[in-house]
Amino acid sequence: MTLLLDLALVAWLLGLAAYVVAERDERSAIIAFLAFGLLLGLGWVRLAAPDVAMTEIAIGGGATGLLLLRAEAALRGRGKHEEAMTRAGKLAVALGCAAISGGLGYAVLTFASPPPTLGPAALDALDPTGLGNPVTAVLLAYRALDTLLEKVVVLLALIGVWSLAPDQTWGGAPDVKPALVPEPLSWLARVLPPFGVVIGVYMFWVGADAPGGTFQAGTVLAAMWLLVMMAGLYPPPDTARPALRFVLAGGPALFLAIAFLGFVAADGFLAYPDGFAKPLIVAIEAALTLSVAAALAMLVAGPARKAPAP
């Protein structure tokens, strides 16, 4: 019975992926991509990886889909210069994609059986970190360097978006509010954020011991902030505002500071002193959650559209 469900899920995923690629109308393709992210999340749940499932649904489906929709809306009606792709160009793209898919498929099919795993090792080393969720231990203790670089990449993406602003609005506020805010939207923006903030903080807090964590919590918080900004209840901040930049850089900066502290107090870069691992990890996660939330919300809000306040 579950095999039937899994096969249906796989067929659905493949069909939807083909639709996203083949669909000519960009908006329909993006909406299908959003649904694809949700289904992929279900797939990860079936593989017993709830942490990945939540990240996939929040970032891969929700946030990325929203970014694409905003980009599509910005380009719509601007008279895209459609340069038809040459046959050779199309062929090159198709060959590149086929090579990657074939290579991945080959790698998966040639896995030793049973596949090599670091799972038991990750569980054995869990005690000194004081954490209960091995995924969080991997992200913030064993492979903390990867996580640090990941968060810096999000900031780099934000700098890329911000640098699209023309000179006269540089440092000003983005514009996310529609000309006319529908009443149901402003009602939702008043009712939902209190719940959303509680859920976001909860997701961050249980991340130490159960599925959850910075990226998932940050996405929920970012969504709540965007809702408030889109309903016009509170204007988006100037991108040059020191408080905003402090929150954005705060997470990675604290992470880096604690990493360097490892030279003095522990064995080296990114090593936590004995007995202080859990409080340090929770402090880093708290700062990172706020940074991720601010960065994602500002990414969706887009480049500055209004002149900065003097």
Place this chain on the structure above:
Amino acid sequence: MSGVADIVTIVLVAAGVLLFVAGMLGLLRFPDPLSRLHAISKADNLGLGLIVIGLLPQATSITGGLKLICVWLLAQLSAATASQLLARAVHRDRAEP
């Protein structure tokens, strides 16, 4: 006791699934956006509600059950708002041309 709980779950979840199927049929077969919206919002609210009530006897803790109810309430809140926004957009498009 668990036998009764299982029967309650099976009956209510089956009823919820039936509502979802009906809503999906309406979404596919109804002629205009407003009636399609009508069909799918019934499935969303009542169908999900029945499934959540059906799953409550299976909850292992009180907080687990409360989380299920929260999921239902939040889904209702967002579905109702989204329906209103879509219906407004349809209404505006009709009035304009």
